[in-house]
Amino acid sequence: MPTRAAALTPLLTRAVALAAVLAAVGLLPWLSGRDPALTVLRARSAEQEATAEALAAIRADLGLDAGPVALLADWASGLLRGDLGTSWVSGTDVLPSVGAGLQVSLGLMAAALGVALPVAAALVAPVLVRGRGTSGAVAAVPAALPEFLLATLLLIVCGVWLGWLPTAGWQGPAHLVLPAAALGVPAGALLGRLVADALPGVLDERWVELWRGAGVTRTRVAAAALRRALPPLVPQFGMVVVGLTGGAVAVEAVFAVPGIGRTALGAAKSQDLPLLQGCVLALLALGLAVGALAALVRRRLLGPGLRDAGLTLPAPRPVRVSPAVPAVLGGALLTLTVWGLLRDPYALDTAARLVPPSAAHPLGTDGLGRDVLARLGHGAAATVGTAAAVCALSFVLAMVLGFAPRVTAGTSDIANALPPVIVGILVAAAAGPGPGGAALAVALISWPPLAAHAAALVQEVRASGFLLAQRAIGAGPGWILTRHVLPSVAGPVARHAVLRLPGVALALASLGFLGLGAQPPAPEWGLLLDESRAYVERAPWAALAPALALAVLAALSVSLAAYASSRPHRRPSPSYGRLRHGRSRKAADRAD
Structure with a gap:
């Protein structure tokens, strides 16, 4: 049926796109423009001469001479067994390194969310109190600042000039403050801006006026307005959290945090492709899990009555900016x-x-x-x-x-x-x-x-x-x-x-x-x-x-x-020009 086919098409394309990404990750040793055998040889013995026989032996040991199809099949079978392979540089299993880095990154992201939520609440609270907000303009610039830039500024000002906090490492809570702020402030500003832009339109809806006329307290009205505004924004919240995984790479590099992002970056630069494959898979799984969690939260907020139809918000009031x-x-x-x-x-x-x-x-x-x-x-x-x-x-x-x-x-x-x-x-x-x-x-x-x-x-x-x-x-x-x-x-x-x-x-x-x-x-x-x-x-x-x-x-x-x-x-307008068969615009107007 057409309706069923229309519903299945996005699912099919999503599966195909995900399979293509996974195949690209699995084929990294084959796609790489460099010779992986040379990388492994240099990691195992820097003094050994890179002869054709030595390189051929390493390729056979790694299975690189079996072709892309066999390489991908071997990697996928290991993945199903929970085996991410062995690092080409250190010679150790990849899975423990990925797990350790992911644990650090999840802790950093949790701390960043602990910074982001108060920042977002500070931007949303004035809108709930006044019924209108100017926080969109206030939050716009912090929300647009890239994490690597804010991390560098915090490092210079708070770490170097003022000496308040350590600038590198992961030894204690003090080392967590600057990285969490670099990730959390832009994310919180973006979350607060999304909600603050949506709330004025919600507070202008008819039901809010009726509730206030019936004597409902301001607290209950504010809570209901938030419940009304959140479901359409939850997918965007998920994208903000996914953005933390990308921002964490730069922040971890700036502050020398041993997280999954910094591990992936180091693996890419050293051509340690098995370790890079494991890190990218972990980051991709984290992003997809956040997206699925966002969809689940949205369904719970909508409830069974609106689950199928969804819910839209009134158009946000634009922030007035002079040219x-x-x-x-x-x-x-x-x-x-x-x-x-x-x-x-x-x-x-x-x-x-x-x-x-x-x-x-x-x-x-x-x-x-x-x-x-x-x-x-x-x-x-x-x-x-x-x-x-x-x-x-x-x-x-x-x-x-x-x-x-x-x-x-x-x-x-x-x-x-x-x-x-x-x-x-x-x-x-x-x-x-x-x-x-x-x-x-x-x-x-x-x-x-x-x-x-x-x-x-x-x-x-x-x-x-x-x-x-x-x-x-x-x-x-x-x-x-x-x-x-x-x-x-x-x-x-x-x-x-x-x-x-x-x-x-x-x-x-x-x-x-x-x-x-x-x-x-x-x-x-x-x-x-x-x-x-x-x-x-x-x-x-x-x-x-x-x-x-x-x-x-x-x-x-x-x-x-x-x-x-x-x-x-302005709605798209028809482009008349000279119409077919030599008809003029006046003829088209008469036809309309």
Whole structure:
């Protein structure tokens, strides 16, 4: 039956997408561009000569000469037995290492949620008291800050300058504070913003007025409003928690926390592929478990009466943002970029190492005497250019996949369960770190929001009455598609893709920060921030310059999104042009 087939299609595509991800993880030794046998030989004996006979013996021992199908079958059979293999570097079983790292990461995530919930409650409480909220604007910038950037700022300010807390290790509760804050503050700001944006519309509903008129206490009304607002937001809460798994990789790297994310990152860099496979499987299972738990919580909150129909929220009130805000932020970044492009980012001056800001070097120099302003300017051009290419590719995919929402629904769920960092680790393990791999990793998971937007617009246009008139005057499906549907969908989706450009640039910077993107001596912003951590105590300006530039980029992303949402929504309009068979627009109007 059509209805049953429509319900099964997302489940089938979800299963196929999950199987494809698992197959890619299982085939990492075969997909890797490097020779795994050479990696194992160097780990076992650094002095042994890499002869053809020695490498062939290692390949036979690891089963790498049996072909991809046998390799995948052997890995899958071991996985079913609970055997994740043996580390190529240490020679120990992978499962205990994955379990130990996962235990640390779960503790860090629990502490981060302990920070996130009070932050979210602080943003939601004023809305419940006043019935209207301004917390959306307050929470927007913290919610958009990438975890690696906030972790670096906390390390510099609270760990280095003030000396309040330890900056590395995992020995006690004091070592947990800064990593938990770096993960929890953005997550809490995002959770609070979601609820605070939804509550004013709920509090304007008719039932709230009736309850207040009947003398129901404010506490009971607030509790009921929260119960009304939460079910549609629970899936987004799940995505926030999944995002913690990706953010934990960077935070664990900054603070030297021995969690599953840092373990996976180290395994990818050392080409210890069995350990990397186990870590990625654990992170993927964690993301899928959180998504399933979110769906279960949503069903329980809805109750049996609304379980099938679901529940939608009133449209949130947009945050009013003046066009001057994104204009000023964009102008500042443009000025910085143009000013830096006029300088040489690779010129070395060992006599001017770690020089503070001066007339000759407005933002100081780095550890090799290179001008920080020049490297920021050239890095901005490269990062924004790569982000623009990723957004363009996502736009093309969205325009294609938007016409098949049932087919892409399951794939979108799997893509949403994989943070950019995890995909970046997989791509780096297969193809090696580099700007191309980082761009591919971000592109693989950045298309679902655009595809969902395109699918909604396609459905809206197809339901419009003017298409019936076009069919009545003899317009064919191809004419309607190219002259009406595509022009009505392409414009809004293209604007959406442009609005996502700063966020994509931040994702690329996060991969560069972790060493998965551009490699030295490239002047990439995330890489600049990572390189400057080595001498942050002696030259904090070298770290603060890229950190502030990334913060401005995050604020630009927020202001652009807020400005776009504050503008009146316009429905897709028909694109008439010259109609088929030489009919004019007046004839089409008469047909309507």
